[in-house]
Amino acid sequence: MKIRHIVLASVIAAASAGAFAQAKEQFFPLLSYRTGAYAPNGTPWANGKQDYLKMVNARDGGINGVKLTYEECEMAYDTARGVECYERLKSHPGVALFDPQSTGVTFALTEKAPQDKIPLMTLGYGLSVSQDGMAFKWNFPLMGSYWTGADVLIQYIGKSLGGMDKLKGKKITLVYHDSPFGKEPIPLLQERAAMLGFNLQLLPVTAPGVDQKATWLQVRQAKPDYVLLWGWGVMNSTALKEAQATGYPRDKMFGVWWAGAEPDVKDVGEGAKGYRALALNTSGQQPKVIQDILKYVYAKGQGAGSKEDVGSVLYTRGVIIQMLSQEAVRRAQERFGKGKVMTGEQVRWGLENLALDQKKLDALGFSGVMRPISTSCADHMGSTAVRIETWDGKKWGITSDYIEADEQILKPMIKAGADKYLADKKMTRRTAADCQS
Numbered sequence: 001m002k003i004r005h006i007v008l009a010s011v012i013a014a015a016s017a018g019a020f021a022q023a024k025e026q027f028f029p030l031l032s033y034r035t036g037a038y039a040p041n042g043t044p045w046a047n048g049k050q051d052y053l054k055m056v057n058a059r060d061g062g063i064n065g066v067k068l069t070y071e072e073c074e075m076a077y078d079t080a081r082g083v084e085c086y087e088r089l090k091s092h093p094g095v096a097l098f099d100p101q102s103t104g105v106t107f108a109l110t111e112k113a114p115q116d117k118i119p120l121m122t123l124g125y126g127l128s129v130s131q132d133g134m135a136f137k138w139n140f141p142l143m144g145s146y147w148t149g150a151d152v153l154i155q156y157i158g159k160s161l162g163g164m165d166k167l168k169g170k171k172i173t174l175v176y177h178d179s180p181f182g183k184e185p186i187p188l189l190q191e192r193a194a195m196l197g198f199n200l201q202l203l204p205v206t207a208p209g210v211d212q213k214a215t216w217l218q219v220r221q222a223k224p225d226y227v228l229l230w231g232w233g234v235m236n237s238t239a240l241k242e243a244q245a246t247g248y249p250r251d252k253m254f255g256v257w258w259a260g261a262e263p264d265v266k267d268v269g270e271g272a273k274g275y276r277a278l279a280l281n282t283s284g285q286q287p288k289v290i291q292d293i294l295k296y297v298y299a300k301g302q303g304a305g306s307k308e309d310v311g312s313v314l315y316t317r318g319v320i321i322q323m324l325s326q327e328a329v330r331r332a333q334e335r336f337g338k339g340k341v342m343t344g345e346q347v348r349w350g351l352e353n354l355a356l357d358q359k360k361l362d363a364l365g366f367s368g369v370m371r372p373i374s375t376s377c378a379d380h381m382g383s384t385a386v387r388i389e390t391w392d393g394k395k396w397g398i399t400s401d402y403i404e405a406d407e408q409i410l411k412p413m414i415k416a417g418a419d420k421y422l423a424d425k426k427m428t429r430r431t432a433a434d435c436q437s
Helices: 002-023 039-060 078-091 104-108 112-115 146-160 186-196 213-222 234-246 288-296 313-336 344-352 358-364 405-423
Strands: 025-032 065-072 170-177 200-206 226-230 253-255 276-279 385-391 397-398
Touching: 025 039, 025 078, 025 313, 039 226, 039 288, 065 078, 078 104, 078 170, 104 112, 104 276, 146 226, 146 253, 146 276, 146 385, 146 405, 170 186, 170 213, 186 200, 186 405, 200 213, 213 234, 226 234, 234 253, 234 344, 313 344
Parallel strands: 025 065, 170 200, 170 226, 226 253, 253 276
Antiparallel strands: 276 385, 385 397
């Protein structure tokens, strides 16, 4: 009997030790698409997120002693599979947040997140109206939305003409991915067209976008002054090739930040010279954070991809996403307990109270990579400023200063859109007291 008690005590002790070890792990579910038509763009994005996690574990021992763990779930940029990944991973102990990596998946999860009490980080994508934190408590479209991006492009074009009034009578064509992602900038562009008097043409492209001959025949017939490219994956390089084939000037084409990475232009090369896109971040291996990843991860043979791709545009964006995720956990620990595993609710508070000034970004190794970001209960975006990058035939280069989206136009649209969403869902705005929770 004594032996049985000793064995039982050992089992209980081991279970307790296991539970304690598990309790000291913060889990980051990583939805990814390394297969399918979007793999060339999805892979570096996924690699950057995974490698930053590994680097922080190796360099810092996690976040204040809390080890970081992860699991990838392949969804091939398919909404139904993305939701399946979410459902499978949401109950994992220590889950921090979800980065859906798809506007379609974000739409599907927006109603699930409040019930499950797990925040959604949608950096540079998702619902534009979710910038309104008083209406969307669990959504965080950090660093920009498709409305802010579209507004910046219109501003940039207007200023290049000598003033926004010069846009009157111009023709602007939106060639867009026929999905929630591609349709998202349309309301803002329609609002700007009505205000400024330019003619807006909308040309949807069926996913994945490998056949665009009919689209570019329409572009050739319409002869627009500018083309905005709202594409993803193979759609982007195909558009640039078709523009070249039909003789449309690439320096009159402007892409969203998901159409401004190496996979979009490398197969076109000189044929894409002069093409410009929004730039949420820089690229290259010079930043300290990238050097740390090379030192602590790749030098040990533990990188998720090839060393050559480290620091590319989308890889760096993945690194930024993971850094902001972890800084939300760190911020939450400051309030709820340093060295403790944070719940989804606590991480949500951390996301809502981010305060990364230039000094903090420099300390994290992100000097020059991105803009400081500060969120609040009302503002779940934190920054609307973005730069323009230009493809010189061989590489991307930043070719503008930061441009702020026009809040005078955006705020009324965001509030109206958020109010409609709340009314449709029979929900109410958060109270000031709720902002403290």
